[in-house]
Amino acid sequence: MKINIGNNKTAVFVAIPILIILILILYGVISNVVAIGSEPPQVLLERPDSKYDKCVRDTEYMRFHHWELLREIRENVVRYGKRGEEDINKCKECHTSRVNFCDQCHNAVSMSPDCFGCHNYP
Amino acid sequence: MDRRDFIKTTGGLILTVGSGTYAFRILSATGVSVSDTDNPLIGKKWGMVIDLTKCRPDCTDCLTACRTENNVSFHGDKRWDNHWIRKVKIEGEVGHTKVEKMVPLLCNHCDNPPCAQVCPVKATYKRDDGIVIVDHHRCIGCRYCMIACPYNARQFNFKNDEDWPNEERPKRSHGVAEACNLCAHRLDVGQMPACVEACQKCGANAILVGDLNDPVSEINRITSTLSVKRIREDLGTEPKVYYLGL
Amino acid sequence: MDLKFDSIEGDSTQYRLMMITFASFAIAGFIATWYVIEHGLWVTGMNNRVPWGLQIVMAVYYIGLSAGSLVISGLYGVFGKLEYKPFARIAVYLATLFLIAGLLSILTDQGRIDRVFVEPFVYFNLQSMFSINPILYIGHILICLLYLWALFYERKKLTSVVATLAFGWAFCVHTGTGAIFGFGARVLYESPLLPASFVAAAMASGTALMILMIVGLFRITKRRLDDELIIWLGRFLAICLLVVVYFMFVENAYRAYVVELRDAAMYYLFGGLHSLFFWVGLIVIGCFIPIFLLFYRKTGKTVRGIVIASALVVFGVLCERYVIVLPGLTHPPELFPGMEITESVLQEGIASYSLSFLEILQALGVFGVIGFLFGWGLKYLKLLPTEARILKHYETTEITSKEK
Numbered sequence: 001m002k003i004n005i006g007n008n009k010t011a012v013f014v015a016i017p018i019l020i021i022l023i024l025i026l027y028g029v030i031s032n033v034v035a036i037g038s039e040p041p042q043v044l045l046e047r048p049d050s051k052y053d054k055c056v057r058d059t060e061y062m063r064f065h066h067w068e069l070l071r072e073i074r075e076n077v078v079r080y081g082k083r084g085e086e087d088i089n090k091c092k093e094c095h096t097s098r099v100n101f102c103d104q105c106h107n108a109v110s111m112s113p114d115c116f117g118c119h120n121y122p
Numbered sequence: 123m124d125r126r127d128f129i130k131t132t133g134g135l136i137l138t139v140g141s142g143t144y145a146f147r148i149l150s151a152t153g154v155s156v157s158d159t160d161n162p163l164i165g166k167k168w169g170m171v172i173d174l175t176k177c178r179p180d181c182t183d184c185l186t187a188c189r190t191e192n193n194v195s196f197h198g199d200k201r202w203d204n205h206w207i208r209k210v211k212i213e214g215e216v217g218h219t220k221v222e223k224m225v226p227l228l229c230n231h232c233d234n235p236p237c238a239q240v241c242p243v244k245a246t247y248k249r250d251d252g253i254v255i256v257d258h259h260r261c262i263g264c265r266y267c268m269i270a271c272p273y274n275a276r277q278f279n280f281k282n283d284e285d286w287p288n289e290e291r292p293k294r295s296h297g298v299a300e301a302c303n304l305c306a307h308r309l310d311v312g313q314m315p316a317c318v319e320a321c322q323k324c325g326a327n328a329i330l331v332g333d334l335n336d337p338v339s340e341i342n343r344i345t346s347t348l349s350v351k352r353i354r355e356d357l358g359t360e361p362k363v364y365y366l367g368l
Numbered sequence: 369m370d371l372k373f374d375s376i377e378g379d380s381t382q383y384r385l386m387m388i389t390f391a392s393f394a395i396a397g398f399i400a401t402w403y404v405i406e407h408g409l410w411v412t413g414m415n416n417r418v419p420w421g422l423q424i425v426m427a428v429y430y431i432g433l434s435a436g437s438l439v440i441s442g443l444y445g446v447f448g449k450l451e452y453k454p455f456a457r458i459a460v461y462l463a464t465l466f467l468i469a470g471l472l473s474i475l476t477d478q479g480r481i482d483r484v485f486v487e488p489f490v491y492f493n494l495q496s497m498f499s500i501n502p503i504l505y506i507g508h509i510l511i512c513l514l515y516l517w518a519l520f521y522e523r524k525k526l527t528s529v530v531a532t533l534a535f536g537w538a539f540c541v542h543t544g545t546g547a548i549f550g551f552g553a554r555v556l557y558e559s560p561l562l563p564a565s566f567v568a569a570a571m572a573s574g575t576a577l578m579i580l581m582i583v584g585l586f587r588i589t590k591r592r593l594d595d596e597l598i599i600w601l602g603r604f605l606a607i608c609l610l611v612v613v614y615f616m617f618v619e620n621a622y623r624a625y626v627v628e629l630r631d632a633a634m635y636y637l638f639g640g641l642h643s644l645f646f647w648v649g650l651i652v653i654g655c656f657i658p659i660f661l662l663f664y665r666k667t668g669k670t671v672r673g674i675v676i677a678s679a680l681v682v683f684g685v686l687c688e689r690y691v692i693v694l695p696g697l698t699h700p701p702e703l704f705p706g707m708e709i710t711e712s713v714l715q716e717g718i719a720s721y722s723l724s725f726l727e728i729l730q731a732l733g734v735f736g737v738i739g740f741l742f743g744w745g746l747k748y749l750k751l752l753p754t755e756a757r758i759l760k761h762y763e764t765t766e767i768t769s770k771e772k
Contacts, residue, residue: 013748015129022136029139078257081163081249081310089290117282118258118292185713200715201415208714214707227703236553242498243487260487263409263479265419266498270553272701274716278419278479280410296408297479353703357553 031110042104052094056086063105067113092121163250167362168304169334171344172226174367176328179224182209184329187320191305193293195283204277206302207317225368226329228317229254229275229302230353230361237267237276237301246299252334252362253304261298268299272357276301304331334362371453372754376589378747390739397733400726401476409479413724417715418697420477422727426734427473429573429689431545432566434466434508435538436574440601441515445531450764451597454753455582457519460534461745462581464512465738467541471505472734497548504541511537520750542567549692555632556696559622565615572608573685575601576658576678583675585752592755595671602674605681606662612688613655635699635718642695645687654684694721 055062057069069086076082095101098121106112115121158164184207189196194204207228214221235254238246245260246267268276279294286293291307294300305315313319314331321329332341344350350364376383404411414421441459443452478484493499511534518526546563579601586593623633637643658677667673698719703709709716745751759767 013744015132018129018132018136022132025136025139074259078255078259079247079249080161081251081306082161083307083310114295117295120286120289120292200713201417202410203714204416205713208712210709210716211711212704212707213710214704221707225704240496240498240552242493242496242502243483244491244493245487260483260491261480262483262487264477264498265479266496266548268416268419269557269697272553273703274417274701274714277416277714279408280415281408295480296410299479354705 055094088119096122098122161250162310165335166251167334168231168252168309168331169341169345169362169364170228170231170304171330171332171341171350171364171366173328173330174223174225174365176326177224177226178324178326178328181324181326183320183324184226184317185209187316188302190287191291191316192303193283193286193288193291194300195279195281195294196285197281197283202280204279204300206277206300223368225365227273227275227353228363229304230273230359230363231302231304233360233362234358236270236272236359240266240270242266246301249306251309253306253309254301255303255306256298256300258292258294258298258300263297263299265299271301272354272359273361373457373750374752374754375748375750376746376752378743383743383747387740387743390736390743393732393736394740395733395736397476397730397736400729400733404476404726404730405481411724412727412730413722415715415719417700417719418694418721420693420697421721422723422731423473423477425686425689425693426731427470427477428545428566428693429686430466430470430473430734431505431541432570432685432689433574433577434463434470435542435567435570436572436576437463437466437578438512438534438538439571439574440578441519442531442535445515445527446535448528450767451756451759454756455578457516457749457753458581458585458751459578460512460516460519461749461751462578462742463538464509464516465741465745467505467509467512468741469734469738471502471509472737473731476730476734497544497551501541501544501548504537504544508534508537508541539567542570549696552696554696554699554701555629556623556636556699559619561615561619561622562692565612565619568608568611568615569685569688572605572612572681575605575608576681576685579605579674579678580682582756583671585746586756589752591752592757594757596758597756598671598674599669602662602668602677605674605678606659606668609655609659609662609681613651613659616650616655632699636691636695639695639718640698640720642691642698646691649687650684650691653680654687658684697721 057066062069070088073086073088076084077087091101098116102116102121185205188194188205188207192206194206196203207226209224209226212221212223212225231248231252231254233248233252235246235248238244238248238254241247242264243260243262245257245262246254247257248254263278265278268278276299278299279296282296283293305313305317308315309331318329318331321327330341330344332339334341334345336342344366345364350366351368352361352364353368355361412421437459440452441456441463443449444456475481475484488499488502511530515527515530515534518530543563543566546566549557550559550562550566552558579598583593583598585591620633620637623629623636637646658680661667661673661677661680664673667677698721700717700719
């Protein structure tokens with residue numbers, strides 16, 4: 001059956017935006033993979049508090065999954081009023097500075113989470 | 123491979139990658155669920171009584187206390203200022219006498235909250251202890267809740283406020299709706315809301331917050347008397363803020 | 369008769385100028401939206417008393433136009449009127465574009481645009497009209513695209529199935545959009561009639577816009593267009609307008625009659641600038657003059673008269689959307705019946721709304737985007753027929769037998 005959708009230029013004009021989007025997606029994926037493969041940035045522990053002998057989770061978990069933990073804490077606090085032992089405010093007791101803690105990794109993988117627009121982390 | 127096949131393949135690839143990333147984001151964003159036995163809020167029902175006979179007409183301590191506790195944004199322009207609790211002067215005639223009152227207004231924490239009903243993302247919801255609260259992490263800023271609220275008690279963060287009086291507590295970014303949350307963070311740890319404390323400190327002691335489900339509580343004794351009123355009870359929203367002497 | 373579709377050449381100066389204008393509108397709208405996202409929504413003039421503005425009005429208007437355009441394509445797809453087959457493709461294409469425009473208008477109005485693509489689908493709230501409507505809208509776009517595909521590939525059976533589905537779906541979309549307001553808590557929104565009157569106004573505006581589009585495009589590209597086709601559409605438009613007037617009358621008569629709503633009705637009908645939009649924009653320019661033009665023998669039977677009437681209707685329905693959305697917001701919720709709030713730290717009482725420059729830029733931007741897509745479609749898709757004419761009886765039977 002003869003296709004009656006448009007002339008030949010149509011294909012080109014559809015393909016160009018799709019290609020641009022594809023390149024952008026590929027760039028995003030590849031740059032992330034490269035960032036994961038490289039040496040992780042040094043996160044500073046400025047003032048180890050004697051109350052705690054270690055972090056709430058091990059380093060490997062915190063490096064790749066801390067946002068899941070934070071989201072879980074957030075849901076517990078906001079939705080169920082469970083203000084328990086694990087609290088984002090307690091991170092500040094050992095990692096006192098955001099520049100030396102959060103920003104290190106976020107800058108390395110060029111993430112800019114919008115936590116700090118509303119939450120204070122000096 | 124001719125051009126048609128090429129377009130088909132690339133299109134399929136983009137669809138797969140795109141929908142895959144999207145699905146991953148959606149799946150990883152679903153929240154935690156807490157069982158009833160594990161939920162500390164079940165069984166409580168917070169309510170508030172405001173005694174207008176004790177409230178001083180010219181005192182605004184609760185407004186200031188609320189603002190400094192919760193970092194409510196203030197710009198000095200009535201159109202974009204936010205007030206979780208505000209005082210209005212009402213005038214009218216009851217019988218043949220002219221009546222003039224100052225009434226503090228805040229979110230009524232309705233039992234049937236219209237704002238939570240219309241929220242498309244369940245950012246506004248009723249907590250299990252009856253507090254109507256906004257999850258600012260989730261709000262998309264559609265402002266439908268402001269349309270739905272019959273009490274004009276909800277406001278929107280139209281612009282950012284640079285002031286940060288209470289650094290322990292978060293601010294709101296522009297683009298999310300907000301309303302009084304009855305200082306849920308203080309009630310959770312056993313403290314009274316900021317406005318209640320301020321009212322006690324100034325000596326008026328006009329605001330009382332308590333558990334309506336507790337049969338021996340002070341608030342239950344007051345609300346079971348006939349003289350309490352709620353604003354627009356006829357709407358069926360079942361507010362939990364009671365007024366004495368309205 | 370062998371109906372052929374073709375794209376336009378698209379190399380004239382006018383076409384280029386049109387595309388450049390649309391593109392610059394789109395860019396201006398994009399910049400305005402960017403500015404609003406950066407600075408917060410206060411720059412658009414919206415405030416705590418009037419939290420919705422022009423973008424919501426435009427969204428509702430575009431969604432109405434979309435459903436109305438589908439009606440024209442339904443004349444062929446659902447009712448099998450072969451004379452209207454030439455307009456089917458362009459009507460469905462426009463329906464898709466207008467729905468995209470409606471979604472863009474809503475999107476640019478949100479406080480946190482970054483969350484719009486994830487949160488509403490994850491935390492779906494079945495009780496909220498704002499949650500149900502995106503599903504209807506996205507379904508509508510998908511159905512329109514399938515419809516367009518069926519029309520382009522000349523699939524007869526699929527076309528009639530999808531056309532019927534799209535017809536029903538458009539009704540749902542409209543009822544849903546009307547329910548955003550009709551099921552709301554504001555005095556001037558709350559009305560079970562609103563969804564129905566939304567459908568009527570949508571059909572009127574959509575038909576009127578399609579008449580303008582068809583006549584304009586056919587005249588500019590010098591294609592044959594039989595007057596009878598347009599005259600029949602004009603009669604359809606007149607009936608839609610009568611239904612709109614009927615709903616308007618019932619709704620306002622009810623409000624003026626019931627004691628507790630009388631104040632609100634007085635505010636709506638005689639309370640300020642929006643009353644001018646209501647009486648002059650909607651009732652006189654949008655309804656009465658077009659109805660007169662369409663029923664009067666000398667103008668109702670000429671293309672010129674119908675085109676003028678259509679242009680007035682397109683404007684009138686925009687006014688209708690305005691008087692649905694804004695008076696409901698500026699009219700205050702009554703907190704203390706019988707009392708009056710005289711002093712407050714917030715704005716209480718009747719508020720005023722004025723258009724701001726940025727809102728207009730945003731609205732123009734959305735218009736530019738769909739205008740550009742429309743121009744693109746005219747050039748690269750075979751949307752327009754070579755001719756549109758009244759069929760002789762033997763031609764109709766011939767085509768029907770061929771299809772069987």
